[in-house]
Amino acid sequence: MTEDSRYTPYMQASAKLRVHDADCTACQPNEPEQRCESGAGLYERFARLQNVYLQRLKDRT
Numbered sequence: 001m002t003e004d005s006r007y008t009p010y011m012q013a014s015a016k017l018r019v020h021d022a023d024c025t026a027c028q029p030n031e032p033e034q035r036c037e038s039g040a041g042l043y044e045r046f047a048r049l050q051n052v053y054l055q056r057l058k059d060r061t
């Protein structure tokens, strides 16, 4: 498992979430509780991949 194989899905999820936030008036980027159904799904995926990615960095040190 290379670093890239974790980093890329995380970056993709981050980019998708940002695109959604730019278009969606229901979502509040700074308040994870305040999201539409679609935004909540994107955020959940982003948060999960971010945790995996950060954990990976920690394990390397």
Ligand SMILES: [Zn+2]
Pocket (backbone or CB within 6 Å): 020, 024, 025, 026, 027, 035, 036, 037, 038, 039, 040
């Ligand atoms: Zn939304």
